[in-house]
Amino acid sequence: MKNILELHDVSMIYGPVKALQNVDLNIREGEWVAVMGSSGSGKTTMMNIAGCMDKATQGTVILDGEKVSRLSAKDLTAIRRDKIGLIFQQFHLISYLTAVENVMIAQYYHSMADENEALSALERVGLGQRAGHLPRQLSGGEQQRLCIARALVNHPKLILADEPTGNLDQANQDTVMDIFRQLHEQGSTIIVVTHAPEVASHARRIVHLDFGRIVRDVLNTDGSAAKDSVTGAISL
Amino acid sequence: MFFRMIFGAVTRQKRKLLMMACAMALGISLATAMLNVMLDVGDKINRTLRTYGANIMVEPRGVAILSDLYGVREGDGVADKFLLEAELPKIKTIFWAFNIVDFTPYLDVPASADGSENTVTLLGTWFSRHLDLPTGESVNTGVINLKSWWEIKGNWLDDGDESGVMAGSVFAAQRGLKAGDSVRVAVTGHDGRKREAALTIRSIYHAADKEDEGLLAPLALVQRLSGLEGKVRRVEVSALTTPENDLARRAAQNPRSLSRHEWEVWYCTAYVSSIAYQIEEALTDSRAKPVLQVAASEEAILQKTQLLMLLLTLLSLVCSALAISNLVTANVMERGTEIGLLKALGATDGRISLAILTEMLIATILGGTIGYFAGIGLAQVIGQSVFGAAVSAKGLVIPLIAVLVFSVTLVGSLPALRILLRLRPTEVLHGG
Numbered sequence: 176m177k178n179i180l181e182l183h184d185v186s187m188i189y190g191p192v193k194a195l196q197n198v199d200l201n202i203r204e205g206e207w208v209a210v211m212g213s214s215g216s217g218k219t220t221m222m223n224i225a226g227c228m229d230k231a232t233q234g235t236v237i238l239d240g241e242k243v244s245r246l247s248a249k250d251l252t253a254i255r256r257d258k259i260g261l262i263f264q265q266f267h268l269i270s271y272l273t274a275v276e277n278v279m280i281a282q283y284y285h286s287m288a289d290e291n292e293a294l295s296a297l298e299r300v301g302l303g304q305r306a307g308h309l310p311r312q313l314s315g316g317e318q319q320r321l322c323i324a325r326a327l328v329n330h331p332k333l334i335l336a337d338e339p340t341g342n343l344d345q346a347n348q349d350t351v352m353d354i355f356r357q358l359h360e361q362g363s364t365i366i367v368v369t370h371a372p373e374v375a376s377h378a379r380r381i382v383h384l385d386f387g388r389i390v391r392d393v394l395n396t397d398g399s400a401a402k403d404s405v406t407g408a409i410s411l
Numbered sequence: 412m413f414f415r416m417i418f419g420a421v422t423r424q425k426r427k428l429l430m431m432a433c434a435m436a437l438g439i440s441l442a443t444a445m446l447n448v449m450l451d452v453g454d455k456i457n458r459t460l461r462t463y464g465a466n467i468m469v470e471p472r473g474v475a476i477l478s479d480l481y482g483v484r485e486g487d488g489v490a491d492k493f494l495l496e497a498e499l500p501k502i503k504t505i506f507w508a509f510n511i512v513d514f515t516p517y518l519d520v521p522a523s524a525d526g527s528e529n530t531v532t533l534l535g536t537w538f539s540r541h542l543d544l545p546t547g548e549s550v551n552t553g554v555i556n557l558k559s560w561w562e563i564k565g566n567w568l569d570d571g572d573e574s575g576v577m578a579g580s581v582f583a584a585q586r587g588l589k590a591g592d593s594v595r596v597a598v599t600g601h602d603g604r605k606r607e608a609a610l611t612i613r614s615i616y617h618a619a620d621k622e623d624e625g626l627l628a629p630l631a632l633v634q635r636l637s638g639l640e641g642k643v644r645r646v647e648v649s650a651l652t653t654p655e656n657d658l659a660r661r662a663a664q665n666p667r668s669l670s671r672h673e674w675e676v677w678y679c680t681a682y683v684s685s686i687a688y689q690i691e692e693a694l695t696d697s698r699a700k701p702v703l704q705v706a707a708s709e710e711a712i713l714q715k716t717q718l719l720m721l722l723l724t725l726l727s728l729v730c731s732a733l734a735i736s737n738l739v740t741a742n743v744m745e746r747g748t749e750i751g752l753l754k755a756l757g758a759t760d761g762r763i764s765l766a767i768l769t770e771m772l773i774a775t776i777l778g779g780t781i782g783y784f785a786g787i788g789l790a791q792v793i794g795q796s797v798f799g800a801a802v803s804a805k806g807l808v809i810p811l812i813a814v815l816v817f818s819v820t821l822v823g824s825l826p827a828l829r830i831l832l833r834l835r836p837t838e839v840l841h842g843g
Binding site: 223228229249252253261263265267269270271272273276279280281282283284288309325337 | 412413416419420422423424748749751752753754755756757758759762835836837840
């Protein structure tokens with residue numbers, strides 16, 4: 176499997192704050208990686224850099240074989256549009272558009288809106304019957320599934336999810352994790368940023384960040400690696 | 412999808428867009444009213460000023476030259492030239508005939524009253540003369556319309572009343588005369604014959620001018636007494652005119668100095684000088700002169716009123732632009748997350764700006780349309796209350812208003828667009 180994302184000696188410095196320090200990370204195609212860490216550990220900064228929403232102050236970022244660390248804002252917009260699917264904790268749905276239109280808007284800015292394809296994406300996440308509803312008419316879990324459908328519809332190379340279950344109850348959290356599992360089985364590359372061990376436990380690889388550095392990077396074949404982080408174990 | 416997105420934004424954010432439409436409607440209603448009044452105010456002010464007298468004086472050519480050069484008048488015995496009464500209807504047949512509001516001829520002769528050695532001026536004129544024009548139209552014109560501000564104790568005379576006379580207030584006061592009294596008038600005619608008439612004073616007039624020292628009588632009576640049948644000394648004309656400009660001033664000095672094109676423009680514009688020129692063409696051996704003080708005052712009043720209207724229009728538009736700017740900026744700030752999301756999804760600044768501007772334009776076009784019709788109504792209120800007449804809706808205002816709606820929306824949206832362009836998705840979608 177080739178690397179879909181490579182971070183080489185990446186740092187992000189805001190004045191005196193070092194959000195990321197000399198991070199090296201390779202993520203292979205089809206991997207499901209959880210990035211864990213406490214608040215301020217730099218996990219969201221890393222997601223912003225990986226998702227081409229921000230540029231590192233130092234180091235090299237390669238996405239799908241393309242060096243993106245020195246691209247202009249306009250080029251980064253094009254990369255995001257073509258290669259990244261974003262899922263947010265607060266869902267960020269457009270309040271005045273229906274569920275299907277919220278999916279179509281991602282298609283519209285990517286290439287061309289196709290309502291049938293958008294409906295298929297909604298059906299994949301179990302929202303086929305809710306296509307004509309506005310976001311406020313959907314439950315939190317449904318809104319998150321809608322957010323996932325929007326991220327999937329353009330078949331991105333990389334799906335980035337920032338605390339995707341942060342606002343969900345247990346039942347909805349399980350539903351979302353099931354969808355991620357299916358996507359992983361279908362070959363999608365997923366990076367989930369979370370501080371919840373039970374969410375991370377579903378991933379096949381777990382990267383721990385602390386004070387902007389990777390302090391642990393382990394495979395999670397049996398789901399136990401996430402639990403180690405709760406006890407504070409560090410293994411480099 | 413673009414129109415679906417815009418439709419969703421417009422139909423599901425009615426309150427926000429309605430506020431924007433209201434701000435635009437308010438500004439455009441004022442602008443429409445002011446522009447319509449401004450474009451129509453020339454005619455309105457002209458008509459109002461026309462009730463305060465003539466702005467063109469027509470005299471026989473020789474008299475006018477002597478008067479211009481040496482200040483001599485008929486009484487000095489050097490300028491016994493006249494205009495022909497029969498030609499006067501031609502004044503209403505010139506190119507700018509419809510702009511001739513009123514005109515009246517005068518024939519003034521020295522006369523003695525009740526045997527007094529001191530002569531008084533007996534002034535003959537039309538009071539309200541009915542004219543059937545060669546064009547098939549008919550008009551009533553005369554001193555009653557032209558001197559509407561004169562104070563009359565009693566009634567104006569009829570043109571056919573050759574036994575009546577109106578006495579000036581000073582003349583009547585000096586002799587202790589009142590309406591109903593008789594006065595015997597003797598006139599030594601142009602032919603040397605002395606003619607007398609016993610006339611009844613029908614009314615006393617106060618003109619606040621030298622006319623108050625004399626008598627006013629029907630033109631035909633004065634012509635008969637002076638032996639000057641069919642002749643008049645001068646004609647006062649009241650015409651609706653366009654403010655003078657450089658072309659008009661050059662033409663007034665010498666029409667032959669103009670190029671053919673300039674001459675056509677000048678001739679076909681209702682400048683006081685071009686109307687005067689056309690009157691000279693119509694009346695044999697005449698010299699028509701603009702009464703410059705009146706013309707200049709009209710021009711000054713018109714320009715100042717139009718400037719005031721223009722400033723009010725600009726002010727209302729600036730207020731409207733500020734209100735729209737605030738509303739658009741608040742809207743963009745409120746929708747920061749949505750805009751950040753669109754950027755994260757790969758929308759370029761241009762496409763987001765286009766979508767936002769389209770929403771704004773839909774709201775402001777709606778507001779502008781409502782404002783336009785409200786402005787037409789407001790213009791009528793202004794017209795009726797200030798000028799006592801309706802203000803006509805000028806077609807020119809529609810494209811002007813369209814340009815203003817677009818400009819105000821664009822200018823008002825600039826600060827919001829600036830914020831939009833600076834907005835980074837990472838700042839609004841999640842913390843760092």
